[in-house]
Amino acid sequence: MNNLLISKVRPWGGELVDIVVTEGVISEIAPAADDPGPGLEGGGRLILPALSDVHLHLDSSCLGLPVRPYTGEPGRWGRIMNDRKNWRTAERSVAERATFTLAVAIANGATRIRTHAQVDVDSGLEKFEGVAAARERYADVADVEIVAFPQVGILLEAGCADLLDAALRAGADLIGGIDPCEIDRDPVRHLDVVFDLAERHQVGVDIHLHEAGELGLFTTALILDRVEALGMQGRVTISHARSLCSGLPGVPAAIDRLAAAEVAITHAAGSRGWELPLIALAEAGVRVGVGMDGQRDFWSPYGNGDMLDRAWQLAFTNGFSTDQEIEHALAVATWGGAGILDRGLRPLDRLGLHPGFAPGDPAEFVLVDAPSPTAAVMDRPGARTVVHRGAVVSVDTDLDGFSMPGRCE
C-alpha cells in the first residue's frame, strides 16, 4: 500500500483538487494548491475511479492478433464447439494471450477484474493455468479474480465436476455455472454441483445465465432458493441475466428478490434484447457491473480491451443521453463493478452518484484528458494514467498490436 499526492485533478469533472493518498486509500481531498509538491501531476485532467471489468474471458481473447473469420455453426453451442476446435491453434498460447489482454485492460484503466477461465474435459486446467499465469504476471498492477467456468456444462461430459474441483484447489476464486436448463438440461443437478463446490471450497458463485424470458426467470428463482437456503447472500453473481431484459411481468419481483439476497449482476452491454433495466436495478440496490466478455475470440470479433469503450456501449444500448444517465453508465463501469469484487464499497443505488472520492475510498483511479465524464465516454481519449493501490502503474501505455510487455508502465 502506497502513499501518493495526486495534484490538479477533477474528480468526476468537478472542481480542481489535490488528493492525498495514504496507505492506498484517500486520506484527504483539498482544493488544488499552487505548489502542491512532488507526486502525480494531474494537469487538470478528469480523474475517475478505476474501471472494473467484472465479466471477462481472458482465456479465449485473441486481442492483438488478426481477426479470424467465424467458421463454426450458428448459435451458442456452435460457438462453444468452434472454440473447442480452434483454441489450440490460436498462434499464441493461452498464457500469452491472457497476459496481453490483461495488459491492454490495465493500460486502459481497468485494475479490478473478474475473469472466467474455461474448465472442461477437452482443455482440462490448461486455460485456467494460462489465466493464472497472466494474473501472476501483473499481480502488483491489478486485482484479478478467476472463476472456474464450466463453459460446456457440468453433466454432459464425465469428469467435469472433478476438474472444477481441481481448479478451485489450484487457486480459482469462484465457481462458475452456465444455463442449467439449456445446456445440461437438468437445472437442479447442475446447481447442486455448483453450490456443493462453493460450500466445500468456501468460494463465491458466478453463473452465466443466457436463458431468456420465463425460462431464465425460473432458473433465477432456483439460484435464489439456494442463496437463501445456504446463507450465501452477497457471494453470488448472475452473469448476463438475460431474462431481466425481457420486460416480463415477473421481472420487478425477481429484481426485488435479487436485491434482498444481495445477488450481483454482471453483463456485457449487449444489444437486441440484452439490455438490462439498469435504472430499476440501481433503484432496487442490486450491484451491477459490466465487462468486455469475450474479445476477438472464436465466438465473435467484437471487443477492444477498453472498458471506457464498453461504458459508451452501456450508455448507447440503454438509450442514455443526459449527463446524469451517461455518468451512471460510467459509474457502473467503474465503481459498480468494483462493488461486486469488494462488498465494502456501497452500491450505486441511485442516479447522480459520483462515488469513489471520499476519505477512506481506495486509491484506484484512472486519469483521462476530457472536460467531463460525458465527454470521456463519448470521446474515449486514449492516453490514460492508471493508479492501483496508491501507485502509478501505467502512463499512456500504448499496446497496439500483439507484444509481450514486461509490465504495464
Added chain:
Amino acid sequence: MNNLLISKVRPWGGELVDIVVTEGVISEIAPAADDPGPGLEGGGRLILPALSDVHLHLDSSCLGLPVRPYTGEPGRWGRIMNDRKNWRTAERSVAERATFTLAVAIANGATRIRTHAQVDVDSGLEKFEGVAAARERYADVADVEIVAFPQVGILLEAGCADLLDAALRAGADLIGGIDPCEIDRDPVRHLDVVFDLAERHQVGVDIHLHEAGELGLFTTALILDRVEALGMQGRVTISHARSLCSGLPGVPAAIDRLAAAEVAITHAAGSRGWELPLIALAEAGVRVGVGMDGQRDFWSPYGNGDMLDRAWQLAFTNGFSTDQEIEHALAVATWGGAGILDRGLRPLDRLGLHPGFAPGDPAEFVLVDAPSPTAAVMDRPGARTVVHRGAVVSVDTDLDGFSMPGRCE
C-alpha cells in the same frame, strides 16, 4: 473527372490488384504489377467503396466543440425546443460547424453525403445557407445533397411552407418532412404540402419517420399512396422508418410495397427498438443507407464523424458476427447509401456482395490499413486515404478538435 493508377490494393480484402481509373470510373482491374508506375501506391491496404453518409444533420453538429450538458425537456419535442433555444450560441456559426463536420466526414472516407438543413420560422434559411456554404467549400471533394427539412413540422407555425419553397429555390436538392401524424397531427395536409413542393420543384422527397408501430405503418402507407399516384418511384426516401423495426405482422407487406415503389430507407443504426430488419430489406431489394444523424448537438452527445464507426454500430445493433454479416453492414455504409444518391448503382439485394469494383464503377474509394473488412469495422483504423471522382482528396488527415482546414488534403 480524373485518371489515376491505384496500385497494390486489396478490394474488400481480396487479392492484391492495381486499379486503373479513367475519367473518374474504373476502367481496369488487374493483378498487382511489380512496377506499376506512378499513381497512388496502396501498400497492400484494404480498399473499399467510399463511405456514404446519407442521413446527416450538418447544421446542428457541434463536433470539435466541447460536449454541452443536455438541459432540455425529455422526448423529441423537448430536443427540438432545446435546439431552438441554444443553436445561436453554439460558439461557432452554422457554416463553421457544418464545414468542420463535413471535413471530418470526408477525412474519414465519406464522400457521398445527404444532409438535412432545418428550415423553420425561427431560423429561416440561416441553417440552409450555412450547410450550403459547407457544401460549396468542399465542392471538389465530396458530393453533398441538401434536404430542406421542416424539423418543427410544416403546419404548426405560419410561413413554414413558404420558407421550404424558398430553400428549394435557393438550391436545396430535396424536400423533407417529419412525423406527419405526431408533429403536425394532420398527415394528409402535411404530405400534400411535401409532395406538392416536390412536384413544383421537381425534386426528391426524404421524410423523417420516427412514428412507431401501427402508426408508422399507417403513415408509410400514406406516403406510398402518393409515390404510386404521382409516379415518384425511385425518388422518395423514408428516414429512420421506425415502424419497420417493430416486428409487427404488417412489416413484410410494407417492405414489399416499399421495394415495388423503389422507396429507399436511411437510418442511424440506433439501439432499443430502432434496429431495421436489414437482411429482409436487402432480400426485398430495398435500397438502405446509414448516416451519422445528429452529432454532439442539442439533441444528443453521440457521434464522431466517422462512418466506419457507424458501420460498426450497424453491425453491433444487428447482432452481426459472421464475416458475411459484418461485410453486409459495411456494404450498406458504403455502396448501400451511394445507391440512394445514385440510382445507377445496383442495390445490395443479398448478403455477400462485394460491390464497387467492376469496370465502370465510380472511382470513389477509401483506403484503410486493415487485413480484412471485418477487421476494418472492428478496429476502425484512423489513417485513411480518400479518393473522390478519381482524385486523391485526403491523405491521413487528422481533424482532432475544432479547426478550419483550408481543404481536406
